[in-house]
Amino acid sequence: MNVAPTAPQTPAAEQSIDLRAYWRIVSKRRWLILITFSLVTAISVFYTLRLPKVYSASTTLIIETSAPKILGNGQVQDVAESNAPFWVSKEYYETQYNVLRSRAVADRVVQKIRVGRDDRLLSLDNVESKEAREKGLKALQTLRQAFGDRSDPAGLVLGRVQVEPVKDSRITRLTIEDADPVLAAALANTFAVAYMEQNLASKSVTTTEATESLELRLPELDEKVQQSSQLVADFKKKYDVGASFEDSQRLSGARMTRLSEELINIRVKKANLKGRSDAITALSKAGSRDEVARAALIPDSLAITEQTLKTRVLDARNDCDQLEERLLAQHPKLMECKVKLANLERAYNAEIETVLSRAQSEYSNVAQTEKNLLAELNEAKGEAEQMSTIEPAYMKLKRAHDTNLRLYDLALKSLKETDLSGTTRLNNVNVLDTARPVLSPSKPNVRSNLMMGLLLALALSFGLAFGLEFLDNTISTQEQIEEKLGLAFLGIVPSLANKDRGAIHSDLVVFEQPKSAVAECCRAIRTNLLFMSPERPLKSILVTSAGPRDGKTTTAASLAITMAESGHRVLLVDADLRRPRVHSAFKTSNTSGLSSLILGEGLLKDTAKSSGVPNLSLLTCGPIPPNPAELLHTEAFRKLLEQMTEQFDRVIIDSPPVGAVADAVVVSTQVDGTVLVIKNQVTSREMARRSVRALRDVNARIFGAILNDINLDDRQAGGYYYYSKYGYYYGESEAKKTTPA
Numbered sequence: 001m002n003v004a005p006t007a008p009q010t011p012a013a014e015q016s017i018d019l020r021a022y023w024r025i026v027s028k029r030r031w032l033i034l035i036t037f038s039l040v041t042a043i044s045v046f047y048t049l050r051l052p053k054v055y056s057a058s059t060t061l062i063i064e065t066s067a068p069k070i071l072g073n074g075q076v077q078d079v080a081e082s083n084a085p086f087w088v089s090k091e092y093y094e095t096q097y098n099v100l101r102s103r104a105v106a107d108r109v110v111q112k113i114r115v116g117r118d119d120r121l122l123s124l125d126n127v128e129s130k131e132a133r134e135k136g137l138k139a140l141q142t143l144r145q146a147f148g149d150r151s152d153p154a155g156l157v158l159g160r161v162q163v164e165p166v167k168d169s170r171i172t173r174l175t176i177e178d179a180d181p182v183l184a185a186a187l188a189n190t191f192a193v194a195y196m197e198q199n200l201a202s203k204s205v206t207t208t209e210a211t212e213s214l215e216l217r218l219p220e221l222d223e224k225v226q227q228s229s230q231l232v233a234d235f236k237k238k239y240d241v242g243a244s245f246e247d248s249q250r251l252s253g254a255r256m257t258r259l260s261e262e263l264i265n266i267r268v269k270k271a272n273l274k275g276r277s278d279a280i281t282a283l284s285k286a287g288s289r290d291e292v293a294r295a296a297l298i299p300d301s302l303a304i305t306e307q308t309l310k311t312r313v314l315d316a317r318n319d320c321d322q323l324e325e326r327l328l329a330q331h332p333k334l335m336e337c338k339v340k341l342a343n344l345e346r347a348y349n350a351e352i353e354t355v356l357s358r359a360q361s362e363y364s365n366v367a368q369t370e371k372n373l374l375a376e377l378n379e380a381k382g383e384a385e386q387m388s389t390i391e392p393a394y395m396k397l398k399r400a401h402d403t404n405l406r407l408y409d410l411a412l413k414s415l416k417e418t419d420l421s422g423t424t425r426l427n428n429v430n431v432l433d434t435a436r437p438v439l440s441p442s443k444p445n446v447r448s449n450l451m452m453g454l455l456l457a458l459a460l461s462f463g464l465a466f467g468l469e470f471l472d473n474t475i476s477t478q479e480q481i482e483e484k485l486g487l488a489f490l491g492i493v494p495s496l497a498n499k500d501r502g503a504i505h506s507d508l509v510v511f512e513q514p515k516s517a518v519a520e521c522c523r524a525i526r527t528n529l530l531f532m533s534p535e536r537p538l539k540s541i542l543v544t545s546a547g548p549r550d551g552k553t554t555t556a557a558s559l560a561i562t563m564a565e566s567g568h569r570v571l572l573v574d575a576d577l578r579r580p581r582v583h584s585a586f587k588t589s590n591t592s593g594l595s596s597l598i599l600g601e602g603l604l605k606d607t608a609k610s611s612g613v614p615n616l617s618l619l620t621c622g623p624i625p626p627n628p629a630e631l632l633h634t635e636a637f638r639k640l641l642e643q644m645t646e647q648f649d650r651v652i653i654d655s656p657p658v659g660a661v662a663d664a665v666v667v668s669t670q671v672d673g674t675v676l677v678i679k680n681q682v683t684s685r686e687m688a689r690r691s692v693r694a695l696r697d698v699n700a701r702i703f704g705a706i707l708n709d710i711n712l713d714d715r716q717a718g719g720y721y722y723y724s725k726y727g728y729y730y731g732e733s734e735a736k737k738t739t740p741a
Contacts, residue, residue: 044453
């Protein structure tokens, strides 16, 4: 089975972006790019110059979120910054921008222009030029007339206004565009004034509504304050609460604390006195006169008095004991001493009784005081419990009263502030810079438009060139043959120069001009074909194309002439049994030929004709048969082909196009190989692929493809320009050799 040679693989480095390929596209379609670029540029220039001139005037406004505040001392406090969140301020400013572009403001502008003073309205009172003032007045009259002619003059004004916030500031730029610069400035200033008036009017309406609402609300709030105050007073009177419920609670708590502390102290004192009181009671019940036991019960505070009396008793007793030792029992001094001792003992016992009686009385008083404190503490606890019980009800009444009082005070304060702000009419919008006429037009921007036109022209011209190149489905380069078709590239066949087309027969240019670029290219193709099979010489070669008029006959004739020039016996066979052309190319008869030999009419040596080219014979088509494909598929044709290869060194067969009929496919299975001719920028890739597929479906051996009709005068003709230089140089050298000295 014959195997078709594979196309060379493209290296990885060559698969990247090829700038030279792009340059070839640009050079190839340079006239299209130049014409498109010039046309688009001319249109943009013409359009820009024909556009009417538009002038812009801008006034800047400072918009605060709130108006300045009036302080209590009569001073005005500026609003330097807003404490509102970002999104709240953003919504506020977006609202103001929409108000600026609203129909309400536009109606005010229209009204001002219709009835306002001309010089002040147009800011012409400061313009010294009389001509400028007259021009402004004329423009104003034109605008007034336009307002009168239109049913919607506000829409006419709104169509000219632009609102642009200045980034990171509270400044807003209001721009008006008009054909007259003075009128543009007048409209911008009028718009700013109308917006400020609209802002004040909105605030005035709001202030009036707020004042009326507050005036209606104040009596109701005052009545609620009076009712809640009376409820609090009745509650205090009912439960005997002082002027302040909180003070009563605080006094009650302090009383309980004091009584608790006193009760604790009394109970400690009572506990200290209880033991002595119980001992005294026990001695009294027992009738004991033990001085030691009785003296031990005397309080420390009275112990000094008791010790003094006891010392005196002991001294008197010692004196009596001494007298008894020296005197008789009835001695007066002894008797007197005993009387004194008895008096002292009675006084001492009486003092002890008195002290013990006082101690008992002190204990009784402490016990009674404890009872009294406990009673007072229980009473205080009762009062505290009562205060805790009524506290929720009191606090509810108190909160209601405080709320009503705050609402009343707030409403009264708001009413005063509203009245004051309505009287002062402070605005949160101020004009920073008034608009002035600008004599240089803002539109059209000639430089910008021309730059855009140039960029558009470049984009369109190059886009059109590359777009057409992308849409171009024809084959024009070696890379396309190798990559798109998978065939080996055998070479090119240049097209004839315009000066040679009339003087030279295109089919015989290789013979008539052997030193031309066409001849050199055909020799290169011959060499490539011979190297296809160096071990087994090629005997029969089929030359076909994908479609008609691709130059296969010219290529076959040129290839046959080139091989004949190398000294081989070559037979050029015209197997195109439908539209034969070989006989007309070599200007010979076609009475008998291939069809006659297949049908057995004549012999090959008699039918083959001389071409006029050394070593080259012709076998023309002969009479055109009604069934060419069936005729070429016969055994007679196969045997005839064997005779040709036996009698000639090379057999070049010209067949019909593969894409048109099946004749070439039939012949391709009986020859050594097939050469596919592709016409530059004519043969489509899809047609060429179908032709290659048809040949490979029958296992035909395809040597490769030849790119035909290359214009070597074009420097960007796929890199083949060097062929023309080589051919011209070769021909010029030969001419110098033959020219006589």
